[in-house]
Amino acid sequence: MTSTLVKSNSIYSPTITKLPNGLTIIAEEIPVCAINLNVWFNVGSTVESNEINGMAHFLEHMIFKGSVNLASGEFERLLEAKGAVTNAATSLEYTHFYFTCTPQDFGDILPLQLDLLLNPLFPLEEFNREKKVVLEEVKRSHDNPSRKVYQKMMNNVFPNLPYHRPILGTKEIIETLTSEQMQYFHNSWYQPSAMTIVAVGNLPVEDLTQKIIDCSSLNQKILQPEKLTYLPELPFSKIISDEYTDKSLQQCRLMLTWRVPGLNSLSKTLPLDVLAVILGQGKLSRLFRDLRENKRLVTRISASNMTHQIQGNFYIAAQLSQENIPQVKEIILNHIADIQKNGVTQLELNRVCQNVANQFIFNSEKPSNRTNLYGYYYSQLGSLIPALEYTENIQKLTVEDIQKAAQKFLDLNAYGVIIANNE
Structure with missing residues (x-):
């Protein structure tokens, strides 16, 4: 022991x-x-x-x-x-x-x-x-x-x-x-x-x-079976669309998604975590302010970097009226293109870093928050270092890191599209 x-x-x-x-x-x-x-x-x-x-x-x-x-x-x-x-x-x-x-x-x-x-x-x-x-x-x-x-x-x-x-x-x-x-x-x-x-x-x-x-x-020890080994999917080589109708929907859904690195390439996922916050998490995010507050084209908008062990997916999701789908899709892609060309601001990056640091403190108060943090990272990666150094590593990122991640992983000519119409 x-x-x-x-x-x-x-x-x-x-x-x-x-x-x-x-x-x-x-x-x-x-x-x-x-x-x-x-x-x-x-x-x-x-x-x-x-x-x-x-x-x-x-x-x-x-x-x-x-x-x-x-x-x-x-x-x-x-x-x-x-x-x-x-x-x-x-x-x-x-x-x-x-x-x-x-x-x-x-x-x-x-x-x-x-x-x-x-x-x-x-x-x-x-x-x-x-x-x-x-x-x-x-x-x-x-x-x-x-x-x-x-x-x-x-x-x-x-x-x-x-x-x-x-x-x-x-x-x-x-x-x-x-x-x-x-x-x-x-x-x-x-x-x-x-x-x-x-x-x-x-x-x-x-x-x-x-x-x-x-x-x-x-008091037992039995050999666990070998897990099957999988290779990540190749990046999208073109736009792959899946459109369907669900009449139970009150509003339509639009999702844009990209294949990105997973937990096994953790350092590559950190800039994408930040990018998701800047684009679509919270009322100060770019997409919320533009599409929800200013143009009123969506009722909900969000962005997320979902990390699995082998591979992750970065996605942007919107709830909206059917007639707004083409325009909203174009605006989302334009925001990504702007970050690829001009980057994010230092103010945006500082805000994300401060939020991450605050959440890390807030989530330390309850025993259940800590056991979830420790259990998730150790069961998935065999180490607690990535969890305990997450805030520090986020704060080391530069605006150039975020821009390069957008350029490398969010191809504007190759991604997945899900459209759920309600009629």
């Missing part, structure tokens, strides 16, 4: 402990009247085969249906009696389970949570009952216009990467899944070597770490 205090110039000071079975524990003491435990698996929907798409999310549901030591629903009832809260989430490349409780209850709840995660049961009756719940969730996602246009975008950007598959799966596939397949999926992927357990709150680091080590559920 090895423990390392992560040295940083920031307000964060977590300690990382690696166990012989491959488990990583991250612990930090902060003076609040609570503890948040967040268990991260570096396993999401991307490890699924096409035949079991949706299994990772379905498994997240079934984890709470009991273990050898806990009946279905017993864990939630015990937590509710103590005033604690629990939840979980599944994404493309990770799944995490978390609870918040008082320091005095932590030692009682911790082994129950880990028992559910590592020793779940999948009784057929519960499996079939929960399958109906998941199928209803899939149906709601299909009925959600925003989810639908988002899925269209993912199909457009990542036709060959597993990112294009819906995390929830499809009705046709979910209906065919069996409890035996789920047991095999769990046995394959839910292993200590795939886990990062993060505990932050009002107990000494040594106590937090030792309580996790003492849980008998973790």
Whole structure:
């Protein structure tokens, strides 16, 4: 077992402990009247085969249906009696389970949570009952216009990467899944070597770490399967459009998207993070002021740099009337062209840097914010340094860095376009 205090110039000071079975524990003491435990698996929907798409999310549901030591629903009832809260989430490349409780209850709840995660049961009756719940969730996602246009975008950007598959799966596939397949999926992927357990709150680091080590559920070591290796998609070579009609929409949707570097090329993504803020995040952003406030051509406008491990996508999304789509698209491209030619201002860059620094401080106040930060970065990159140095690295960027990123990654003659009409 090895423990390392992560040295940083920031307000964060977590300690990382690696166990012989491959488990990583991250612990930090902060003076609040609570503890948040967040268990991260570096396993999401991307490890699924096409035949079991949706299994990772379905498994997240079934984890709470009991273990050898806990009946279905017993864990939630015990937590509710103590005033604690629990939840979980599944994404493309990770799944995490978390609870918040008082320091005095932590030692009682911790082994129950880990028992559910590592020793779940999948009784057929519960499996079939929960399958109906998941199928209803899939149906709601299909009925959600925003989810639908988002899925269209993912199909457009990542036709060959597993990112294009819906995390929830499809009705046709979910209906065919069996409890035996789920047991095999769990046995394959839910292993200590795939886990990062993060505990932050009002107990000494040594106590937090030792309580996790003492849980008998973790005394196992099984080799995790090799994940499939994928290559990034090639940059768009032309404009690829996907236009469809959804009469349930009150307003049309327009999305422009580019393939950009992912987490594995983190230094290249930082200027794109800044560019997204300058273009379309907040009321001071260029697109909001021009398209929303001045010209009144959109009701909503946003920009985002979405980072996945293998590859990311930079996108701009607008809600608007159908007759405004051509003009809005042209204006968006003109704003990008202006940055490519003239760059951004130092004032804009300073504003973004200050906002990032402030958010970093604000997000340090709650244990859950810290466990999410640590768990995400360590489960995805195997290091906390990129998280703890994010603000510092953003503040090192120059206006030239932002301009070069726009020139290199946002080709005005090659990108994806999603248009959702409402008539």
